[in-house]
Amino acid sequence: MTHPLIPSILELATPLAEQLGLEVVEAVFQTSKSPPVLRVDIRNPTDDTSLDDCERMSRALEEQLDVTGLIPNAYVLEISSPGVSQSLTTDRDFSVFKGFSVLVKTSAPHGGKQQWQGRLQGRDEETVYLNQKGKTIKIPRNLVAQVLLDNPE
Known part of the structure; x- marks a missing residue:
């Protein structure tokens, strides 16, 4: 089941990613962990997704999450790349x-x-x-x- 904050997080993360030349693939909020973990998967549509891409996205999204107060309690933000998907769709x-x-x-x-x-x-x-x-x-x-x-x- 998707966490109720995910649509709002995607609404915030998607334009940020686009400004950085990236795409948001998925977001998952793991509330079973302490502190909860917000994992956002990104990809670089023109090149291999790099650690630098993840760091830039992490800084931009963390700043926006802090400004908006969307997640009121402590959490861990993880930005990652899903790598090569086994399934071809696009x-x-x-x-x-x-x-x-x-x-x-x-x-x-x-x-x-x-x-x-x-x-x-x-x-x-x-x-x-x-x-x-x-x-x-x-x-x-x-x-x-x-x-x-x-x-x-």
Whole structure:
């Protein structure tokens, strides 16, 4: 269950991240810890997310949280990067990981199978394209449930 402060924290963090050239991926408030931990995952859309990116975001967000008093009691702020997601979802993901080995899971059987493995060739509005031993496999996007990096490094 999402903590009730998360929407307000995201409302505060998202424009700050954008000013720093970053994106907020997720925020989690772990109130079971003492003091509670606010973890905000960020990513740099143009480069690998660096420790410097995390530090800049941490300083900016901490200052704003202090000014607004959004979290009234003591807490620990953690800014981190989620790293490479195993699941490909955005057009950018499909472009960046073109040629990588992927596993495509379908919601219903396609060609008698619900799992396809191959090298990602890309996708368009209608289809996800895989290369399997030199042969192009076309999987309708409306059947694709998930595309995962196979053995991400």
